[in-house]
Amino acid sequence: MSKASRSTRILAGAVALGALVTLGGCSTSDPTKAATETNSAGGANIVVGSFNFPESEILGNIYALALTDAGFNVSTKFNLGPRQTTIPALTDGSINLMPEYNGNLLFYYDTTATARTTDDVDNALKTAIPSDFQILNPSAAEDKDAYVVTQATADKYGLTSIGDLSKLEPFTLGANPQFGELPYGIPGLKDTYGVSQVTFTSIEDYGGPATVKALVDNAVQVADIYTTSPDLVTENLKVLDDPKHLIASQNVIPFLNKSIYSTQLADVLNAISAKLTTEQLIALRDQVEGSSKTQPETAAQDWLTKEGLLKN
Structure with missing residues (x-):
């Protein structure tokens, strides 16, 4: 998109x-x-x-x-x-x-x-x-925001849900500029799941090709990508579960x-x-x-x- x-x-x-x-x-x-x-x-x-x-x-x-x-x-x-x-x-x-x-x-x-x-x-x-x-x-x-990692990262660290990102800390997260302040963004990640060692990288295409490329190239280890993005399939990406309903x-x-x-x-x-x-x-x-x-x-x-x- x-x-x-x-x-x-x-x-x-x-x-x-x-x-x-x-x-x-x-x-x-x-x-x-x-x-x-x-x-x-x-x-x-x-x-x-x-x-x-x-x-x-x-x-x-x-x-x-x-x-x-x-x-x-x-x-x-x-x-x-x-x-x-x-x-x-x-x-x-x-x-x-x-x-x-x-x-x-x-x-x-x-x-x-x-x-x-x-x-x-x-x-x-x-x-x-x-x-x-x-x-x-x-x-x-x-079709909503999601915390996404590569399948390779998920397999390496045993990541299935957002809370599992504690196993990955510290890491870099790529998302649209607002994500750094949104309740379900960086603040919510800390408050809801206790994940705080995060460096935020602003990428202004809202989960689009630049965000996907940054994730696949490991420039960021986690990205905000919408749950109906075809890139989830074509790039073998993993949407992390959200059991506490942060989003x-x-x-x-x-x-x-x-x-x-x-x-x-x-x-x-x-x-x-x-x-x-x-x-x-x-x-x-x-x-x-x-x-x-x-x-x-x-x-x-x-x-x-x-x-x-x-x-x-």
Whole structure:
């Protein structure tokens, strides 16, 4: 993923920069509770949006193609930008469905949120998002920051989880500039896992090629790389487990304006969430961003077909 795309991802989540303010209009109603059904597949006009990075466009195409197959009237508006663009678009109806990430969505609305696990994050979202919005079931697929080492380093020192980095101390960690101050970055590494003998190296491509190269070349021994990066597979890298939930869950989740809700729509999107895994997102990104340069729509179509999610 490009530096620009990574920058957009950082801007998309308030937790990354700690600069977004909580929006008004929140409600204590349960956004996972079924809204009043006013649309059937034949009558609902669905406009699917996406953030402006390839993974989000792939996910948007998965939603759009599956809903079209189910008989909905679907159009798309992809590559819109960060949440400062997509949330207003969801509010005014320019779009009415987005593939979202539950952790960053929560922190957008509540910058003081302390939820970290998938269940806790989703429960917190129920009271954080505005009452005219709805979330559906989260997928197992997550795209989030991760502490990553080479497989060779993991094997040599017996590293399986973040706490095991104590066996590697002292070491150098490479990550985006903000990582040195983020709660789940260098401060959290010390406070949560007791790992403190760390030299921080700022690399401004947000887990991209420069960060990966630094890790593979041993210029840094640990790096912050997103969990759906194809480089995890191609470069034989190891994502360290996070048993203490230092890094909040970032499960892919459908986020919609309640005006389009129907049981049929929920069934289609929840079926996608039930199938989608992190490993599949890595493979989808590799198709689109790797050497084959597959179009996001084609990659989405292939995945839906393989998973048996298209009926027509």
